Amino acid sequence: MRSTNYNKPSQELAIKIRGLTKSYGKVRALRGIDLDVGRGEIFGFLGPNGAGKTTTIRCLLDIIRPDGGKSSLLGIDPQADPVSIQALTGYLPGEMQFYDNLTVERQLRFFSDMRNLRTEWGYVRQLAERLDLDMKPQIKNLSKGNKQKIGVIQALMHRPELLLLDEPTSGLDPLMQQEVVSLLRDANTTGATIFFSSHIMSEVENIAKRVGIIRKGEIVEVAETSILTKRTLNRLTIRFKQAVEVRELGNLPEVEILSQIDGNSINLQVSGDMENLIHALGRLPVLDLVSERPSLEEVFMTYYKNKE
């Protein structure tokens, strides 16, 4: 990782949030959030529309002021030292504003000068190439996806230690989504911490080691992605040699019969471990059994449903 001249306390945490609150009039967007993200992590910040993801990121970067609580990025209080924060972080906002008459290259140079970034232009050209972005056209002639690519480059161009990305793949086609994910992985490999918001579960599942779920301004879960998917649901399809009475299975704790496909087969869902179910199946004429691991999306939806 490139060393910087910024005087900062050495700390293990890239992001530390304690009791962060923010209201917009009567809307309580953040209701006291606590969150830690370690240096070098890729952390996915998941939540449905209006949960408070953008508000959290904006508070962290001092773009808006929280009503209460504390946060620090790379050991620095963003309200006390926004200049260091700008130099050490890369930010991709959910909604970007550009000067439409500038070319892509002029926009990038303008952004770099305005923020006094130590941009490596060779790296910028590499990024543009990987994202298949022509730097010559004026921004007013670009599609939404191509504008998003400019945002991605602006976040990465100075090789920041910490990336805060609000829905980084929004508006991109699947191929470009993959390329952005790959750029983020590369940045992480060379030492960057990545904090990104999303409601695309497959994306989070794909790259984030840990996930925080936010709902109505509160963190409802923080866990390793793999544990979250393993811990909750398992969906099973069981075929029996002949029609059997399956009501008993549905009465087992943490087992729910989803459907009876025909007399001989059932679909069911198990939360937690499967010991009781396997015990009960031992007494039945099972022909075969297929177990499906849930996607993070299913886990997430179940989590939300349960909490409702």
Ligand code: ATP
């Ligand atoms: P999305 O995924 O839709 O971007 P989000 O999780 O980023 O949602 P926020 O944009 O942080 O959520 O919004 C949290 C809550 O605060 C929502 O109820 C939203 O309507 C409200 N809100 C956000 N910005 C403002 C604002 N400038 N004025 C009033 N209310 C706002």
